[in-house]
Amino acid sequence: MSELELRQTTVVSAAEHEAARPARRLPRVGTLLAVAFTAFLAVAAFAPGLVETHPPNAISAAEAFQPPSPAHWFGTDESGRDLYSRVVAGTGTSLLIGVTATFIGLVLGAVLGVLASFGGRVADFGVSRLVEVLFAFPGLLLALLVIVVAGPGPVTATIAVGLSTAPGYARIIRGQLVAIRSAPFVESARVLGHAPRRILVRHILPNALVPLLVLATLGVGQAIVWASALSYLGLGAQPPAAEWGAMLAAGRTYLATAWWMTVFPGLMIVGTTVATTVLGRALTRRDREVR
Amino acid sequence: MTPGSPTESGRRRRSTARHAAVLLGGAVFVMWAVATLTFFAIRLIPGDPAQAILGGPGSQASQEALDLVREEYGLDQPLVVQYLAMLGRLLTGDLGSSYALRMPVAELLADQVGGTLLLAALSLALAWVLALGLSLWSTGRGRIAAAVGEGIELTAAALPHFWLAAVLIAVFATGLGWFPPVATGTPSGLVLPVVTLAVPLAGFLAQVMRESLLDALQQPFVVSAQARGESTAGIRLRHTIRHAALPGISLSGWALGWLLSGAVVVETIFAMPGLGRTLLQAVTLRDIPVVIGVVLFVALVYVVMTVITDLVARIADPRLRQEAAR
């Protein structure tokens, strides 16, 4: 089991329980909030200027350590920079790290998962053992090992998170492909005399796609948490950068006096993870209802 | 076949023994692979290990000193010899010496293990209690309780350790002053670190337990129990709680590994001595033998715990035994 597998199985089973209940016309409040939050993140990432209230790097010694107020929603930091605008400015970097790490993990996991499920017994055995071995480096441990080898920094931290999530992806993808491949409807297609390639393209891949999307959604949330943990430990993005983890690390020194420097960047991380989970669940539920 | 024939119970015992043997074999394989992987991964590090031992590229170590270190650490031997020597040392429990601290890694770990394992065990226990309580409370009680339960689980599982620790310190240490902001070695110093590790884990466990509870509550055996005159509390106590606990048991191996990884962050923030902080320092200093030592130890704990939880789950759930026999 990996954190990712846990997130995935709970999302799927929760969505199944929900889908089993009588359908409701209105989408759930939680889903709407998650969509709204994600939309805000997207704007903050691609057009931060639209939602920033101050220049994110404008230093003003007179305004240092201001608590949250109508002028500075999230307060200001030790250099008097507007924290809200900095959080917005950091969205792009944090999301980029999360998405890139997820992409790395997903691609590696997909390669391994496809190899295991279509490559015959030997490949399946080999991949499964490899995944088992990699699981013996729980949580951040594999990422830390990668950083020991490649040195700290935002790029290696991203790669490290991607690598350490890959075994989770591999096992989920393998499991899904194996389940779909032996599903009765795939057998029915064989009985009709369809060629393997057609069955793969028309039946197996489309049915594997939505779960994969859900997986990617959940993965981004997890990757952001892990990458910011590395930043916080000083192994990823470094403090002057407006990345959420690095901002938290910078706020650590002033925790006793300026709690807002820690609370708000962290809330963004929590919000992103919750939103991705809720979205993943809504996506799965939609998928079940379509079927 | 009669259910109680001695041959059948003998076969069951043998099947369990065989299963345990397979698990143990798998565990040994995983440990060997972890050691091998780590050994060769470390060789990928650019630069001269002897240089690293003598204080990194910045230090002006003399050629003689470098040669001496190479000989001392066996770095002048061919890679295969070094690898086999490493495996041989591992079998005797020798993890090498720390570059930075100049002391045997095994001794270093022995000093740190107790605190970390205590931290992890307490957190696991607290997470179990929180998760079981939350999932029992939030199921079969209508929509609002379910939504509240789901919300709490989701949020708890999304909390990063480093942030939760900071918030807890801000509120309960610097704010209210109930607990010390750094671990002092006293029981009250352990409270915040344990809560930090337990709450997100409880979020994960509660999600799994609640789904399993919901499944169990829909099973016909609940109706059978009700038809016997069993009360709602009796059904929870005697039936559904077991079903909720099962996935929790099988997840405990993962959970312990996850806690040990989380200890890196938590021990650093609360300035606690322990494996996690040792590992982080070693990573920052590139103290390779210590990194390898901690990684191997955590892997060992994880692998052993996985074997134990697998066996416990098989005892608790006869359905697993049958699946394996099929």
Place this chain on the structure above:
Amino acid sequence: MTSRSDATGADPVSDVPPLLDVAGLRVAFGGREVVHGVSLRIMPGECVAIVGESGSGKSVTARSLLGLAGRGSSTSVDRLEVLGRDLAGAGEREWRGVRGRSIGLILQDALVSLDPLRPVGREIEDALRIHERMAPAARRAHAVDLLDRVGMPDPAVAAGRRSGELSGGLRQRALIASALALDPPILIADEPTTALDVTVQARILGLLGEIRSRGTGILLISHDLAVVAGLADRILVMRDGQVVEEGPAGRVLRAPREADTRALIAAVPTDRPRGERLGISAPDAEPEAGAAGRVEASGPLGDATAVDAATPPVLRLDRLTKTFPVPGGRFAAVDDVSLDVRRGETLGLVGESGSGKTTVARLALALTAPDSGAVLLDGKPWSSAPERERRPMRRRIGAVYQDALSSFDPRWPVRGILDDAVRTVRPGAGRREREQRITALLDQVGLAASVAPRRPLTLSGGQRQRVAIARALAAAPDVLVCDEPVSALDVTIQAQILDLLDDLQRHDGLALLFISHDLGVIRHMSDRVAVMRAGRLVETGPAEDVFGSPRHPYTVQLVADAPRLAA
């Protein structure tokens, strides 16, 4: 099994007070009423049966007699007396005192109706613990005694087993023992034998008969009239939450007064000669079914198709053996099985669960390769041919499964499912032509064209099975392998599907390999029958001979145990 004359249909006029007396029972879920004023009474030593199809409200009725109608339900009664005690408006506390002590409940499958994580002995002890003050040791002894009474072999050991570790029949006995723990005067049995093999079913019904003869009143719920026929003194037929007919069992079965009862009786295939239609055209039976059974809709279907034994078989299974690895050796799922299926003929393959029937189906469809022996399709190698050569020939052999829903791609509507099949035969056909063919196929299986855009999940069980048949027919196959095609369906829907298969065979000269555990279905459908047990064929021959004068002891047993209407 107890034989019973019409006169014993216990007359409520006698002086003995009824064990259970209900009048005007209404149950609603969220404002929607599903049981509309049901009344019934049970006398000591009487078995009252409620028969109806799924959704008729029979289970809800039974459970509300225990105050267990379910979450979100509201129940009202004019009168509800259990053992003379008024329970109308009883609270949960009062109900708990009744459950288990006055009324016991047996549900369908003990695998899930007993807690799979607890030993069955504990489940039995629970009732004692709840209602009686008893030392743990005495409870344990009593539980073993109860298991012994329901005919559990080696009861002391069985008490320590969990439901999953016992066979289907034995765990059902354990479930019955748990319901009998306090000797309740009333026993409610909700489909107590539905998941069981016929021989096991016969024994469980026999056990219920014994319990009744000791004076216990039994309320038996079933969808299957034939199961009820051997045990019930009175029968209530339910439909849409109402009792449509009620009377002594013999009278209801022999001279049904209501159309719904007649349809239910007519749909039972047991003892109905091959070729006779089972479905009474009930216009509202399946509203969306369109032109139901329109192929040759009227009258008996004429003579059973005469199949010349000299015609070469379309499908030939020759000395097939298939084994699977198990701990400590290999298990022979199919052991030296030879079968022929000829054009226009139905070969019925009957056997209990685990007898290897489904493996035979998979071998015939070349979905799995035999260890030895061969399958020939039209005299040409089939099982031994490489898949690449087999593929173009696959259209000649179609398949219909028990679970139609899982055999459809969950993302596709009916149109897509059929289109996928049509393309295999007419790869070059244009969109219009394929669309016409799909409509024709739907029509052929009695479905309206309006079904085409719908997803299988939104269709009824019968409609799904029709779509599955249409898909199999798309390629105009010579052979159709039907693996338990009607086992998941209500008896009237089953009748429609069986009639449809019969029509199609007559029309197209299809050869059918028809696999079922249900002797009644097999007897009605088959020209020839093969009986399978533990991977081997024990008897093969014309249906008349196998059922009329079975030779193998196992077949004799099977035929004797099969429930039938005329007791």
